[in-house]
């Protein structure tokens with residue numbers, strides 16, 4: 147029954163991606179973001195370089211990719227947002243709807259603080275104009291700067307989502323992603339031709355397993371979910387605009403490959419430069435914003451490379467924030483029958499208000515910042531990133547994989563995935579096993595890791 151479930155026959159025709167390439171670029175755009183260019187390099191730097199990269203790749207291929215197929219299948223099956231997708235399978239009264247509701251809420255919250263960081267990236271692209279010579283700490287503590295930048299970034303996100311699936315999200319992803327690729331190649335070229343770059347390349351590529359800890363393995367697993375936009379229904383929502391003729395596995399593989407290539411390329415932009423400049427790779431989250439401008443300032447053509455780099459980071463963040471907003475918007479459009487315009491404007495407004503405490507949590511308001519009510523080390527933004535962006539995604543992926551593997555049924559999910567593809571029975575049965583057993587188990591380990599505070 148479940149695989150026949152879906153929207154009622156009299157429902158208005160649902161928007162769909164205009165082309166296969168359009169879907170792949172939009173989904174890859176969702177995946178590729180601050181996670182690849184800001185988070186991955188600093189985690190790899192902290193995790194000892196090559197060894198982290200290898201574990202991360204394993205997590206992406208072994209866990210992230212099969213789970214991505216599952217989210218896409220669930221979305222396409224029902225052609226609905228995360229709540230509607232679950233409802234189509236278990237009905238209106240099931241407690242499983244809470245998981246869908248959590249996805250929508252997580253979309254709201256992640257979008258709020260994600261837009262703050264993206265706003266910094268926008269600000270750094272034009273920093274010589276708006277705040278020349280200002281250090282990172284002063285920059286992020288300036289309420290006028292961060293709130294204006296947040297508003298600007300969120301405003302652009304709203305405009306794109308207002309345009310709808312094909313004319314907004316798909317059209318812009320098709321333009322922005324290729325631009326991003328070209329810009330990255332440019333920065334890599336600059337970075338690897340610096341004197342002393344070789345040491346960075348070998349740190350990045352030669353795995354040294356002697357320093358590998360469970361903590362690093364857990365961090366690599368968490369990063370795999372974050373970077374592929376998994377665990378909060380973004381890929382359920384994007385899958386819901388997929389036609390039944392599309393091949394979920396092939397399209398999904400493209401998304402994984404693009405996302406992984408961009409993350410690996412981000413490493414090639416950053417590590418050679420860091421080593422050439424003698425900077426510590428384990429600098430942490432500040433790596434991009436504090437260290438790189440320093441690195442750029444010391445290298446030939448650095449001004450241009452710096453501006454290019456932060457434009458690129460903003461573009462990557464935009465194609466991700468679009469998908470975060472779309473999860474929430476699709477819920478209100480599908481389930482509450484709001485118009486797209488009304489949803490975008492109301493949700494955008496609320497997200498902006500919710501983002502303000504995050505924006506002010508880097509020194510502008512001491513009680514919201516590190517050392518205030520959220521603990522000695524993190525402010526409101528870090529608190530949200532930890533409990534929603536990390537623990538929340540892991541919990542989401544855990545419950546959704548149980549839901550897909552056991553409640554909907556791995557065989558039903560496999561049937562959905564089979565439509566439009568010619569996957570062999572052996573591959574399918576391996577996939578079903580992974581969805582039912584491997585993923586919930588591994589994710590449980592991540593969650594226990596978070597809870598016991600290893601991360």
Ligand code: PHE
Nearest residue numbers: 177179180181182372373375
């Ligand atoms: N994948 C995005 C990134 O790497 C972040 C994201 C997470 C987007 C969850 C949507 C949903 O930046």
